[in-house]
Amino acid sequence: MSQTPRAASINHRTLVGQQRRERTRHKILVAALKVFAQKGSEAPVIEDFIAEAGIARGTFYNYFSTTQELLQATLVWLGADLIASIEHEIGALTDPLLRLTTGARLWLGRAACDPTWAAFIARPEFLDALPYDSVFAPVMDDLQTGRQSGLFHFPDTRAALSLLTGTLLIAMRTYLRGTPYPEYDTDIVRIILQGLGVAPDRVATVLAQPLPTLRRTPMSLKSN
Amino acid sequence: MSQTPRAASINHRTLVGQQRRERTRHKILVAALKVFAQKGSEAPVIEDFIAEAGIARGTFYNYFSTTQELLQATLVWLGADLIASIEHEIGALTDPLLRLTTGARLWLGRAACDPTWAAFIARPEFLDALPYDSVFAPVMDDLQTGRQSGLFHFPDTRAALSLLTGTLLIAMRTYLRGTPYPEYDTDIVRIILQGLGVAPDRVATVLAQPLPTLRRTPMSLKSN
Amino acid sequence: MSQTPRAASINHRTLVGQQRRERTRHKILVAALKVFAQKGSEAPVIEDFIAEAGIARGTFYNYFSTTQELLQATLVWLGADLIASIEHEIGALTDPLLRLTTGARLWLGRAACDPTWAAFIARPEFLDALPYDSVFAPVMDDLQTGRQSGLFHFPDTRAALSLLTGTLLIAMRTYLRGTPYPEYDTDIVRIILQGLGVAPDRVATVLAQPLPTLRRTPMSLKSN
Amino acid sequence: MSQTPRAASINHRTLVGQQRRERTRHKILVAALKVFAQKGSEAPVIEDFIAEAGIARGTFYNYFSTTQELLQATLVWLGADLIASIEHEIGALTDPLLRLTTGARLWLGRAACDPTWAAFIARPEFLDALPYDSVFAPVMDDLQTGRQSGLFHFPDTRAALSLLTGTLLIAMRTYLRGTPYPEYDTDIVRIILQGLGVAPDRVATVLAQPLPTLRRTPMSLKSN
DNA sequence: AATGAATGAGGATTCATTCAT
DNA sequence: GATGAATGAATCCTCATTCAT
Numbered sequence: 012m013s014q015t016p017r018a019a020s021i022n023h024r025t026l027v028g029q030q031r032r033e034r035t036r037h038k039i040l041v042a043a044l045k046v047f048a049q050k051g052s053e054a055p056v057i058e059d060f061i062a063e064a065g066i067a068r069g070t071f072y073n074y075f076s077t078t079q080e081l082l083q084a085t086l087v088w089l090g091a092d093l094i095a096s097i098e099h100e101i102g103a104l105t106d107p108l109l110r111l112t113t114g115a116r117l118w119l120g121r122a123a124c125d126p127t128w129a130a131f132i133a134r135p136e137f138l139d140a141l142p143y144d145s146v147f148a149p150v151m152d153d154l155q156t157g158r159q160s161g162l163f164h165f166p167d168t169r170a171a172l173s174l175l176t177g178t179l180l181i182a183m184r185t186y187l188r189g190t191p192y193p194e195y196d197t198d199i200v201r202i203i204l205q206g207l208g209v210a211p212d213r214v215a216t217v218l219a220q221p222l223p224t225l226r227r228t229p230m231s232l233k234s235n
Numbered sequence: 236m237s238q239t240p241r242a243a244s245i246n247h248r249t250l251v252g253q254q255r256r257e258r259t260r261h262k263i264l265v266a267a268l269k270v271f272a273q274k275g276s277e278a279p280v281i282e283d284f285i286a287e288a289g290i291a292r293g294t295f296y297n298y299f300s301t302t303q304e305l306l307q308a309t310l311v312w313l314g315a316d317l318i319a320s321i322e323h324e325i326g327a328l329t330d331p332l333l334r335l336t337t338g339a340r341l342w343l344g345r346a347a348c349d350p351t352w353a354a355f356i357a358r359p360e361f362l363d364a365l366p367y368d369s370v371f372a373p374v375m376d377d378l379q380t381g382r383q384s385g386l387f388h389f390p391d392t393r394a395a396l397s398l399l400t401g402t403l404l405i406a407m408r409t410y411l412r413g414t415p416y417p418e419y420d421t422d423i424v425r426i427i428l429q430g431l432g433v434a435p436d437r438v439a440t441v442l443a444q445p446l447p448t449l450r451r452t453p454m455s456l457k458s459n
Numbered sequence: 460m461s462q463t464p465r466a467a468s469i470n471h472r473t474l475v476g477q478q479r480r481e482r483t484r485h486k487i488l489v490a491a492l493k494v495f496a497q498k499g500s501e502a503p504v505i506e507d508f509i510a511e512a513g514i515a516r517g518t519f520y521n522y523f524s525t526t527q528e529l530l531q532a533t534l535v536w537l538g539a540d541l542i543a544s545i546e547h548e549i550g551a552l553t554d555p556l557l558r559l560t561t562g563a564r565l566w567l568g569r570a571a572c573d574p575t576w577a578a579f580i581a582r583p584e585f586l587d588a589l590p591y592d593s594v595f596a597p598v599m600d601d602l603q604t605g606r607q608s609g610l611f612h613f614p615d616t617r618a619a620l621s622l623l624t625g626t627l628l629i630a631m632r633t634y635l636r637g638t639p640y641p642e643y644d645t646d647i648v649r650i651i652l653q654g655l656g657v658a659p660d661r662v663a664t665v666l667a668q669p670l671p672t673l674r675r676t677p678m679s680l681k682s683n
Numbered sequence: 684m685s686q687t688p689r690a691a692s693i694n695h696r697t698l699v700g701q702q703r704r705e706r707t708r709h710k711i712l713v714a715a716l717k718v719f720a721q722k723g724s725e726a727p728v729i730e731d732f733i734a735e736a737g738i739a740r741g742t743f744y745n746y747f748s749t750t751q752e753l754l755q756a757t758l759v760w761l762g763a764d765l766i767a768s769i770e771h772e773i774g775a776l777t778d779p780l781l782r783l784t785t786g787a788r789l790w791l792g793r794a795a796c797d798p799t800w801a802a803f804i805a806r807p808e809f810l811d812a813l814p815y816d817s818v819f820a821p822v823m824d825d826l827q828t829g830r831q832s833g834l835f836h837f838p839d840t841r842a843a844l845s846l847l848t849g850t851l852l853i854a855m856r857t858y859l860r861g862t863p864y865p866e867y868d869t870d871i872v873r874i875i876l877q878g879l880g881v882a883p884d885r886v887a888t889v890l891a892q893p894l895p896t897l898r899r900t901p902m903s904l905k906s907n
Numbered sequence: 908a909a910t911g912a913a914t915g916a917g918g919a920t921t922c923a924t925t926c927a928t
Numbered sequence: 929g930a931t932g933a934a935t936g937a938a939t940c941c942t943c944a945t946t947c948a949t
Contacts, residue, residue, distance in 0.1 A: 740916095
């Protein structure tokens with residue numbers, strides 16, 4: 012029952028040491044949660060860009076001074092492209108339900124055939140950085156118009172936009188790991204429309220519409 | 236009206252130069268899309284962790300050798316915590332609808348009061364890294380059970396999971412910019428349930444249930 | 460026969476670049492020769508000592524403050540041990556030839572059975588650091604005495620010491636890679652004596668003498 | 684004559700303490716012997732190389748990734764140079780005695796005029812690392828040929844090589860502390876030849892041969 | 908306009924040393 | 929006296945940036 016002082020001392024030292032170690036480790040984990048939340052875990056270096064583009068180190072600096080500047084240019088280029096390609100197809104349509112459905116299907120179709128584009132878009136930090144007015148404002152318009160005309164039923168347009176973009180985002184990320192099953196893209200659109208409160212018969216009708224093909228080459232393959 | 240050959244040559248050279256410039260610039264943008272898609276745009280430095288944790292530079296390396304190792308440990312820790320805290324509250328419940336609804340509401344509640352946790356969880360790269368079996372498998376179970384008992388109506392469980400997690404993810408990111416409007420969290424749950432094909436009267440009933448409080452201290456504040 | 464300016468320019472640039480690279484590489488090699496000559500290539504860290512000794516970090520500092528201090532103490536300890544062990548055996552002998560031969564054979568015998576000791580001794584930087592007076596002065600004495608009495612024939616005692624220590628050093632290093640052949644140690648002593656100008660019949664006689672066993676435990680094994 | 688128990692206890696404790704101290708100290712010394720034997724006592728830092736070469740920190744890493752890699756390159760370069768310079772002078776000679784003697788004298792001559800080179804070569808760890816086939820195999824050939832033709836008399840070629848390289852190594856290290864006396868280099872060659880069992884008159888003859896000058900600039904001074 | 912060797916500041920990592928237990 | 933967690937200075941290494949060609 013009693014221990015020699017030495018043994019006790021060793022045990023006590025060991026115990027205290029372990030507790031201290033555990034406390035420090037925990038401090039680091041709490042800090043890490045915060046830091047990773049703010050910054051992600053990996054950043055590209057100039058080398059990555061020049062290797063991928065097949066150009067020389069110095070050439071890069073003839074075009075962009077910093078990685079941030081390049082990111083900005085990429086976002087602008089991408090935003091313009093998004094609007095150009097999607098709006099080009101649905102610009103002529105007036106029915107909000109058909110516009111949203113077609114937009115979502117085109118979006119998913121591109122994700123399926125251009126993983127690089129999908130991987131970029133599906134990073135919320137980049138999604139957030141897209142110009143709201145030209146990318147999301149039209150969607151909000153469609154949601155509101157469609158709700159007023161009784162096509163949609165949902166408690167709030169902002170919640171509806173969350174459902175729409177969130178589900179598409181996860182779907183795109185799902186595609187990055189390979190198509191889960193043949194009808195996944197249709198099911199995604201279907202469940203989104205159900206979430207927006209569209210009547211089942213309307214869902215069937217709108218999904219029966221032919222889908223225009225996005226005439227754009229995948230961005231990651233375009234040589235010019 | 237006519238030009239000297241020299242002038243023509245200059246124009247031609249200028250034109251060729253501009254085209255070359257444009258082509259190189261485009262090459263870089265295509266490369267950038269790919270690289271940013273793979274790596275994000277910003278990475279933390281060790282300094283960030285030690286400043287946040289209030290420890291010395293060397294101490295960090297007594298616990299973790301690389302940022303990747305720390306990230307891994309953080310994910311494991313977080314995964315365990317998620318299960319422990321959520322399951323603790325809904326473990327006693329058997330109704331799949333009530334379980335999902337309560338889980339989603341608790342999740343949103345935590346996001347509202349612990350932005351650091353939300354910001355970490357709402358990074359899809361981290362969300363993807365969470366242990367599927369312990370975090371998402373139970374949700375899949377509830378979706379399937381509920382569908383079989385006629386509570387839910389949706390085309391496929393995987394699509395339903397996409398809607399659920401995607402909408403919650405966007406909602407969490409929305410909270411990071413401030414609560415958009417008082418009823419946002421309720422509306423998000425409401426629209427998710429609508430998306431899962433829950434009958435409107437059941438939605439009202441389940442939302443009337445009292446919400447157990449998550450007794451956990453926010454992770455970013457926990458001292459031990 | 461003529462090249463386009465562009466091709467010429469590229470070739471020239473490439474050529475200039477290669478030459479510059481080669482010049483820089485050479486500059487580094489020249490510097491490296493000098494630096495390695497002064498410092499060797501690897502240094503131990505405290506961790507090495509405590510791991511080997513099986514003690515705690517702090518304990519080390521209860522005994523030695525710096526690596527240099529430890530090295531000094533090691534050299535002193537080793538020097539004392541060398542003298543104690545060798546002199547103990549040959550102290551009673553008066554014949555310079557027998558003394559040198561016995562010393563060399565004992566030295567080689569220890570090298571064969573204690574590689575750690577041999578590896579330490581056979582580093583010229585440590586050999587140089589041994590106290591000259593107690594380790595080499597007696598040898599010089601034997602060489603001089605033996606030369607005066609007609610046992611040895613060589614142009615200069617310093618050259619003779621070079622031959623003796625150099626050959627033994629290489630022999631010790633040879634043992635570190637395993638005994639080359641059974642009679643190697645005897646041959647080494649034989650060739651040294653021939654180098655010192657000892658008459659062949661005397662070589663045979665002195666090698667026929669029985670060799671006292673070094674009663675010392677190998678240093679690297681001694682527990683106390 | 685008798686002591687109080689307390690005093691006895693104190694003495695005993697003191698004694699036990701001293702013994703423990705001595706035992707720990709000894710453990711460290713034994714460990715130190717082993718560690719120093721394996722690693723030497725000092726290693727260069729990158730700063731040493733770049734300061735010596737007069738280049739920037741980053742430039743170093745454009746050429747070599749680690750100190751070990753640089754050491755390897757230095758050894759390769761040195762080996763090639765050794766063969767080129769020595770073989771160039773003795774390549775035309777056929778008499779093994781003359782070849783060995785000339786080689787040894789050139790080697791010593793270079794050591795006298797290029798201390799950096801000597802200091803590098805005279806580190807046995809580097810000497811060991813030189814490519815055996817191109818550096819030592821030719822010497823072994825000369826020893827064997829000369830022995831068969833009756834020029835040399837020694838018990839074994841491997842022992843003879845030990846004597847040759849060992850004596851030269853110590854001679855080179857001796858030069859690093861300044862020329863000991865004017866005839867030292869000749870005496871070293873003389874005593875080596877005696878060790879190899881060369882007849883005295885032959886020694887005199889071969890040493891009378893004129894020595895070709897090594898036309899090579901000292902490596903440490905070569906600009907390209 | 909393109910190139911890539913050289914640069915050095917900044918960030919990563921090691922390791923000698925301290926000190927509370 | 930022994931321990932080992934914590935420390936931060938020293939060192940290593942990367943990588944954004946420049947610039948001569």
